[in-house]
Amino acid sequence: VTTMVFITVINKERKDVMTVTPWLAPVVWEETFDTSLIDSFYKMQNITVATTVFALGKYVQFLKDFLESAEKHYMQGYRVHYYIFTDQPEAVPMVTLGANRSLTTLKLPSSNRWQEITLRRMEKLEKLIDTQMINEVDYIFSLDVDTKFYGHWGAETLGDIVAVIHPGYYSTPRDEFPYERRPESQAYIPQGMGDYYYGGAVIGGRVEEVHKLAKICRMQLDMDKANSIEAAWQEESHLNKYFLYNKPTKILSPEYLWQDFKSKTDDIKIIRFSQVIKNYAEVRPNP
Numbered sequence: 001v002t003t004m005v006f007i008t009v010i011n012k013e014r015k016d017v018m019t020v021t022p023w024l025a026p027v028v029w030e031e032t033f034d035t036s037l038i039d040s041f042y043k044m045q046n047i048t049v050a051t052t053v054f055a056l057g058k059y060v061q062f063l064k065d066f067l068e069s070a071e072k073h074y075m076q077g078y079r080v081h082y083y084i085f086t087d088q089p090e091a092v093p094m095v096t097l098g099a100n101r102s103l104t105t106l107k108l109p110s111s112n113r114w115q116e117i118t119l120r121r122m123e124k125l126e127k128l129i130d131t132q133m134i135n136e137v138d139y140i141f142s143l144d145v146d147t148k149f150y151g152h153w154g155a156e157t158l159g160d161i162v163a164v165i166h167p168g169y170y171s172t173p174r175d176e177f178p179y180e181r182r183p184e185s186q187a188y189i190p191q192g193m194g195d196y197y198y199g200g201a202v203i204g205g206r207v208e209e210v211h212k213l214a215k216i217c218r219m220q221l222d223m224d225k226a227n228s229i230e231a232a233w234q235e236e237s238h239l240n241k242y243f244l245y246n247k248p249t250k251i252l253s254p255e256y257l258w259q260d261f262k263s264k265t266d267d268i269k270i271i272r273f274s275q276v277i278k279n280y281a282e283v284r285p286n287p
């Protein structure tokens with residue numbers, strides 16, 4: 001008599017997208033993770049997730065939707081501390097925050113060049129971690145403010161050092177990525193190199209790892225400045241260079257950084273976070 005035993009393992013997987021990188025880091029897609037399992041693990045650790053956003057000049061208008069939607073979808077059930085860098089503290093909207101969630105406004109002068117604003121984020125992030133975070137915070141995310149949350153963004157995004165695949169380039173051949181291609185820049189990536197094109201709108205990870213990233217990118221931005229060269233996509237170019245040699249330990253799929261103007265494709269089952277449509281000429285201080 002043969003007894004057959006069937007063991008059913010409910011394995012979450014996706015066959016239509018790449019869910020692991022060639023260096024074995026997970027790429028987070030809907031239907032690849034179990035939220036309650038992840039929560040049961042991270043909730044025991046009693047973690048704090050710092051979240052930094054810059055809202056300088058006319059970008060203060062994006063804060064309300066950013067914060068209100070984050071309060072619905074972002075890191076629900078975790079201790080979250082928002083740090084808002086702005087030149088207009090009085091314009092930071094009063095948004096009711098949930099339990100264990102707090103907000104600190106930090107005053108920062110604006111600049112008359114948007115490129116300067118985006119690239120200075122690295123230096124400010126480095127300093128903020130140095131001065132207030134090392135012993136207070138476990139994880140940190142630095143996010144663009146011209147964005148909105150539309151769906152669950154939880155502890156599945158946590159990892160040592162986390163990058164997001166830019167929604168504009170996730171099916172683009174490597175040699176067409178808009179990496180910095182001039183060898184004179186510290187952000188230079190030669191043709192044939194590079195893994196993904198990562199978006200500058202989301203940087204995350206353990207606080208010590210993000211500090212290291214911000215510091216190295218800031219140093220390379222300084223060197224470029226001394227040589228009077230500005231990388232094609234400012235700090236985003238330097239971020240891509242950093243991740244070429246320091247691989248992210250977790251990658252977020254474009255579900256975690258979409259663009260409202262883009263129509264949804266079949267592999268995107270849920271849009272969690274997206275860039276809102278903005279009139280560049282109207283919101284930026286310079287073309």
Ligand SMILES: CC(=O)N[C@H]1[C@@H](OP(=O)(O)OP(=O)(O)OC[C@H]2O[C@@H](n3ccc(=O)[nH]c3=O)[C@H](O)[C@@H]2O)O[C@H](CO)[C@H](O)[C@@H]1O
Binds near residue numbers: 166199
């Ligand atoms: C989707 C994505 O990955 N976007 C990146 C992209 O263009 P974006 O068009 O998304 O850049 P952006 O204009 O949103 O600027 C990035 C961020 O800088 C801040 N800001 C900018 C201008 C200003 O006047 N005031 C202000 O506060 C604000 O937090 C904004 O979210 O390239 C930029 C670098 O060049 C950044 O890497 C962005 O993260």
Ligand SMILES: [Mn+2]
Binds near residue numbers: 146201
């Ligand atoms: Mn943006």
